[in-house]
Amino acid sequence: MKGINVTNELIDLATRVGQALQAKKLMLCTAESCTGGGVAQAVTEVAGSSEWFDCGFVTYSNTSKMEMLNVSYALIAQMGTVSEEVAGAMAEGALASSNADIAVSTTGIAGPTGAVAGKPVGTVCFAWSRADHTHTERLVFQGDRAAVREQTVRHSLQGLLRFLE
Template structure:
């Protein structure tokens, strides 16, 4: 279903999280559930992945993850602040130890000078209270390529989070 590199990363994540008895959750906007789908494509994923959140709209980010509406109004849904808040909200809502959040502009439209197509923000929250942020500008590669690039980066961040979580 997914390219080999994505399947391999998802398998490593499931194996590592299972060995450490850690729960993972996802909060996805522009990837629309691809991160969760890649994890659940691996047999045994139910031991470490209980739920994920597809929060495509601002209302969903607020309702499901508790992202403050004023934060979204001030910074926008595609921002460092939103990615961090999404990750924290998902961690809290799922009772997980690791949460990754993805929010961006996959295109082909929707971009601006400040936030061009291909801009994606990632949040990674862990149960120890750490919340990391990454930003990527994949460029206007086409909607599917941006989403797949974001998926790869999200999986990489989960692996980094697992490395840092005991």
């Protein structure tokens, strides 16, 4: 079984995220689909991350997104699971279901199958959320499943750093 390769670069990014969260006295949670917990894995590679990481939700199925993160069926049906709108709802739902102050979410098509019209393999939607603001993005990464997932974790952490500024 091959998981996400938590490289020194990812650990360095996660360390910087932790320092930024600690400086602002904030707690983080994750809501992940296509990364299968890879963001939480990178974050928890950092010693002392319990000071700034609350929890992670791995909501791979639509049912788990609805039940655990309160993402509406209507939103999924209208926009599709891989959409900025669903990513935003996932992040907001993670905040509501945790003790965290800031959330990051990922939903995408890591491949090699799963592409649909307008959403090729490598399409990933992200959201970063706090009580007063949610920011979303959609990117298309190149490479195999492992490469897409690793790039998604990297972008999630980089986005957290920008979101915390």
